[in-house]
Amino acid sequence: MANKVSSLSVVGLNVKPVRVEIDLDPGLHNFRIVGLADKAVEESRERVGAAVKASGAKPPQRFNRKIIVNLAPADLKKQGPAFDLPIAVAFLIASDQINFKARPDLVFAGELALDGSLCSVQGVLAMAIYAQRHDLILVIPKENKAEASLVKDLKIIASDSLKDLVLKLEKNTAAAVEVGDGIPKNFAGVLKSDFDMGFIRGQEQAKRALEIAAAGGHHILLHGSPGSGKTILSRAMPTILPPMSEDETLEVTKIWSVAGLLHAERPLILERPFRTPHHSASLVSIIGGGTSPRPGEISLAHRGVLFLDEFPEFPRSILEALRQPLEDGEVTVARAKETVLFPARFSLVAAQNPCPCGNLGDQEVPCVCSSGDIMKYKRKISGPILDRIDINVSVPRVSFEKLRGSDSESSQDIRLRVIVARKLQEERFSASKIHTNAEMSTRQINSFCKLNRESEQILKRAHDKFHLSPRGHNRILKVARTISDLAGEENIGPGHIAEAVHYRHNDTD
Helix, strand or coil: CCCCEEEEEEEEEEEEEEEEEEEEEECCEEEECCCEECHHHHHHHHHHHHHHCCCCCCCHHHHEEEEEEEEEEECCCCCCHHHHHHHHHHHHHHHHCCCCCCCCCEEEEEECCCCCCECCCCHHHHHHHHHHHCCCEEEEHHHHHHHHHHCCCCCEEEEEEEHHHHHHHCCCCHHHHHEEECCCCCCCCCCCCCHHHHHHHCCCHHHHHHHHHHCCCCEEEEEEECCCCCCHHHHHHHHCCCCCHHHHHHHHHHHHCCCEEEEEEECCCCCCCCCCCCCCCCCCHEEEECCCCCCCCHCCCCCCCEECCCHHHCCCCHHHHHHHHHHHHHEEEEECCCCEECCCCCCCEEEEEECCCCCCCCCCCCCCCCCHHHHHHHHHCCCCHCCCCCCCEEECCCCCHHHHCCCCCHHHHHHHHHHHHHHHHHHCCCCCCCCCHCCCHHHHHHHHCCCCHHHHHHHHHHCCCCCCCCHHHHHHHHHHHHHHHHCCCCCHHHHHHHHHHHHHHCCCC
């Protein structure tokens, strides 16, 4: 009769229950693992054997038995070393080397070292959320305890070795259970940054545009000559973003946990992410995917900022793959046997030069590019991608007088206004699942972006002049709604619409 132990498998950001079944039959020694296991799971035979031996028990290799481990359901791909622990526990139960009977409410996950110690695994926060919702007890390595404890009221058994865990299970399972405290009440982190808007001289229009983008969660494109301040402005944007809510913190931390980027000393992501992939990065590293789908840079930037410097230098395949995330705030990774959905609700901050030499439109340095070179450079970014960017702003060179001037408004002052605007949006969308103006659907735009006659006329003139697409029309209204929120006004006024139109069509031509 097969012995069963429960475990969990993380697929994308979702968690699936797995039964670890083991059967010891008379016959020549053989140790097989079946159930669509990847290489890491198959190699657990060696780790389990060495760890069991190091813990003082008789390892599978010493049994003249045919040992079969089945990971069910068989059609679910099993990957990673997290099945080491449940396989070891199932073997000890099946071989009568532990005075403990498996319980359906105990789920095991952990990697075993050769000396029997338990090592941390990825995706524990996702497992913890699943276990808490299904009233399960999560048995994990002690290195993952801080991460799992972020889920309030979760029942946890944490051990640093297989031997220690066996003693806990045999002695008193109930006494070994600890309860997660949840996110600390003072969880909001102190934003530490070497960048501050107050240290950046001039560029008031760009700062204003970044403030609007931060307040409404909009995408923004900065274009200007080399050295004009595009990069430093972009790197200062996290300093004006509002702190994450508790739900957002858990959401972001869960993604980072699945990606394997959490550490025992830093189990909680407190600050909004700021990701800056290089333009030479691969499609999979930015968008996500792979043979075992993992979140890419756009998902690691969820609820934060994705900064793409030298925007036109990114491969066309990557830029076009941004269409769905920019529009929907999520990315679908489809594979032959599975489809995984990763959240990707970020604010894109893209920066580029106006031409290959970088001096088109510069008042001091002449452009040396031919018209053909300029057109070829601009064609690198397709119309559909540009149509999904809400704010387009020029970043000119700063004059000597402004460079030597005094500091301007600090990030903290700007951040306070952004926080007020975000609170208005939270109240506005309290009955829905969205948080910012940038996420509004067409129906919500019709409800929350009503215009008076003068504002309507301004938008109509812009529509006729720039031949706005329906998407462009809606994005102007979203930006105008954010501008009115920053102004503390309930209705969108003519000035708000005019400013939104200006940011929509502000290029270097």
